[in-house]
Amino acid sequence: MSNVPADLKYTNSHEWIRNEGDGIVTIGITDHAQELLGDLVFVELPEVGASAETGSEIAVVESVKAASDVYSPLDGEVIEVNEALVDAPEQVNDSAYEDGWLLKLKLADAGALDALMNAEAYTAHAESEDH
Amino acid sequence: MDQKTILNESHRAMGARMVPFGGWDMPVNYGSQIEEHHAVRQDAGMFDVSHMLVIDIKGSDSTHFLRHLIANDVARLKESGKALYSCMLNEQGGVIDDLIVYYLDDTWFRMVVNAGTADKDLGWIIGQSSGFDIEVAPRRDLAMIAVQGPNAVAKTLPLLNDEIRDSAGTLKPFHATWDSSWFIGRTGYTGEDGFEIILPENDATDFWQQLADAGVRPCGLGSRDTLRLEAGMNLYGSDMDEETSPLEAGLKWTIALEPAERDFVGRQALEAKLAEGNLKTFVGLVLEGRGILRDHLPLFDGDKQIGEITSGGFSPTLERSIAYARVDADAPEQFEVEIRGKRLPVRKTKISFVRNGKACVDL
The missing domain is CATH 3.30.1360.120 (Probable tRNA modification gtpase trme; domain 1)
Known part of the structure; x- marks a missing residue:
């Protein structure tokens, strides 16, 4: 199984969420997701200021193989996007949890974070999908 | 399994x-x-x-049979070992499969057909072989x-x-x-x-x-x-299939209409399509900006849809997105692709983008 850091939260659709405090979270796709997609060649990011709804499309990552939607794990507002990915989408492959982050959200309800999956639950979910 | x-x-x-x-x-x-x-x-x-299927055609009627079976003409193969690319057509002029055939001698040809179509191909070939003195041997x-x-x-x-x-x-x-x-x-x-x-x-x-x-x-x-x-090489199932004529898939060069008396399967349908005209053309595309062209994306000239992408993707050599598309014959040099509801400019190119390590289109 690929790398699943214990300090992050996760979704069924393979996004990771890092709590930055003050109701702000950073969002990316998991190492497992980038492995499934293969080499990324294009990332479409939202506008700063866009509003995000739980479960709605917030970004698109395209690998050589296919385009894949990224879903917002929570309600909030986009306050920053990783502009470096426009020229270097491969950062998502090389560093899914650090340089490959996609965007930051200011959450509508900071408490909603607690309801997301932890690393253990996500690992079990990803393994069940593989079989 | x-x-x-x-x-x-x-x-x-x-x-x-x-x-x-x-x-x-x-x-x-x-x-x-x-x-x-x-x-x-x-x-x-x-x-x-190895998933592709080798089929040996052996027997005294081998040349005669293949001149009936496929759209390119194995009589062009004069030298032992020479290969020929061809489509195998149905009676409607649609493509059952594309294949390579090697001429070994007058009683032995070796074909290589696609994996996903292998069983269908074999059934078709055997079905066409009655009356010919040949043996069809899947390997x-x-x-x-x-x-x-x-x-x-x-x-x-x-x-x-x-x-x-x-x-x-x-x-x-x-x-x-x-x-x-x-x-x-x-x-x-x-x-x-x-x-x-x-x-x-x-x-x-x-x-x-x-x-x-x-x-x-x-x-x-x-x-x-x-x-x-x-x-610039076609992929069966994406760029052509049983519903698509090779004339609209950039494969007219593989159809041997001469000599006129050779009556291969699909010939009448192709001649009718040529006589009728109004055929779509098969072109290469380069996406002008960022993004990825994908199979089946629609193409527009203004409000009018003029065709669609048959296979597209990212070119690692050119570091751009490229595609093949089937479009109206009068399509302009530049038009638009619709990706996730947005229109982006594309430009027509020849079908061959990279050969022997070198780019052969202007970016």
């Missing part, structure tokens, strides 16, 4: 990500599709293509390995036995040589020099390992697709 080639365990041992393809369990990449692509453009890579006992890239020939030759090495070393492009068990064609699906090697299954695992030890990089179906897309 997907079928496995004899090299299945070798792929897994080399770290392949396996996917289902045409009823087979095949490697899509061994880590990085883009690095595999570059290995073939710049050095040497190898592909397990599931053979494996096939494509070694491709500017250094492919140099890295492969030392691994061959003495007798076939000499004849393989002097092969002209699109020719093959063989001994009692191995068959080597200077052919491929990447736009680079190299060999396609048909060999007994029992020899395949060792040979694959020897190639790897000689510095030939294992490559999956992912890079095979981006390489063929750059090279």
Whole structure:
């Protein structure tokens, strides 16, 4: 199984969420997701200021193989996007949890974070999908 | 349950990500599709293509039969070992499959057909063969390995036995040589020099390992697709199928209408389409900005839809998105693709984007 850091939260659709405090979270796709997609060649990011709804499309990552939607794990507002990915989408492959982050959200309800999956639950979910 | 080639365990041992393809369990990449692509453009890579089916046509009517069966004309093959690319058509002029046929002698031709269509092809070929003195022999006992890239020939030759090495070393492009068990064609699906090697299954695992030890990089179906897309080579099922005429898939050059008296399957339908006119054209596209062209995306000139993409993707060599498309004959030089509701500019190009490591379109 690929790398699943214990300090992050996760979704069924393979996004990771890092709590930055003050109701702000950073969002990316998991190492497992980038492995499934293969080499990324294009990332479409939202506008700063866009509003995000739980479960709605917030970004698109395209690998050589296919385009894949990224879903917002929570309600909030986009306050920053990783502009470096426009020229270097491969950062998502090389560093899914650090340089490959996609965007930051200011959450509508900071408490909603607690309801997301932890690393253990996500690992079990990803393994069940593989079989 | 997907079928496995004899090299299945070798792929897994080399770290392949396996996917289902045409009823087979095949490697899509061994880590990085883009690095595999570059290995073939710049050095040497190898592909397990044992899922494709070799069919031997033997007997005194072999030439006669193939001149009936396929749209290109095997009578053009005068030299033993020469290969020909052709479509096999249905009576409506649609493409049942595309294939390579090698002429060995007047009583023996060897065809290689696609994996996903192999059973259908075999049924069709046998169905067409009544009244001809031929034998149709599917060769599931053979494996096939494509070694491709500017250094492919140099890295492969030392691994061959003495007798076939000499004849393989002097092969002209699109020719093959063989001994009692191995068959080597200077052919491929990447736009680079190299060999396609048909060999007994029992020899395949060792040979694959020897190639790897000689510095030939294992490559999956992912890079095979981006390489063929750059090279301007059609993919059956995407660029043409049973509903599509080769005339609208950039394959008119493979239809031998001369001599006029050769009555191959699909000829009447093609002649009717040519007489009727109003055929779509098959073009290359380059996306002007960022984004990825994908299969089936619609193309627009103003408000009017003028066609769609048949196969598209990212070109690792050009670092741009490229595609093939079927569009109205009067399509302008530039028009638009619609991706996720947004219109982006595309430009028409010739179909061949990269050959022998070099870009052949202006960006």
